[in-house]
Amino acid sequence: DVKVTQSSRYLVKRTGEKVFLECVQDMDHENMFWYRQDPGLGLRLIYFSYDVKMKEKGDIPEGYSVSREKKERFSLILESASTNQTSMYLCASSPADRGLTYEQYFGPGTRLTVT
């Protein structure tokens, strides 16, 4: 079974704080992703990584950064949290593209509230 875990289910932070969200996968997947999910907007891609130390911007990278020092771990960083970053954050992983795009496997999500 593919297992993607996220460091926290619920997190409450204050405006201006630096926030770290951690994601670990145990299936040796090359690709890892960070999304946020908001009512009416669906899942939106923040950043993804296709290899260690590699990262690509998604559709909404502003206000976020990422780090991938090891293959199994992908971190999302909010440098200075703001109230509009209150959301559900979802991490996912998938095997590398071999001519096709493969399904992504998601973690349970982190519900972040910024006050």
Added chain:
Amino acid sequence: EDQVTQSPEALRLQEGESSSLNCSYTVSGLRGLFWYRQDPGKGPEFLFTLYSAGEEKEKERLKATLTKKESFLHITAPKPEDSATYLCAAPFGNEKLTFGTGTRLTIIP
């Protein structure tokens, strides 16, 4: 513009009442159409991948089909435990999936 659109937004069915959810997409050279189930407060759970028009996949009471412009998720004789939000997604660009906003399905006992 590449898009994934799901309909209806919400659907309420009586237990045992079969129906279909729709996912239409506008992307050339489709490299997969993905269906997920999401329960409240949880991450999406992968259901199916379809790669070519005419392909069908089944799992219990669910069957996914694919044409050149849309995919359907057919639910046969649903049970209350099938209640969830169903998401479809298609890849636009290398490795990235674009998700629809989902259909919230409620099965009434």
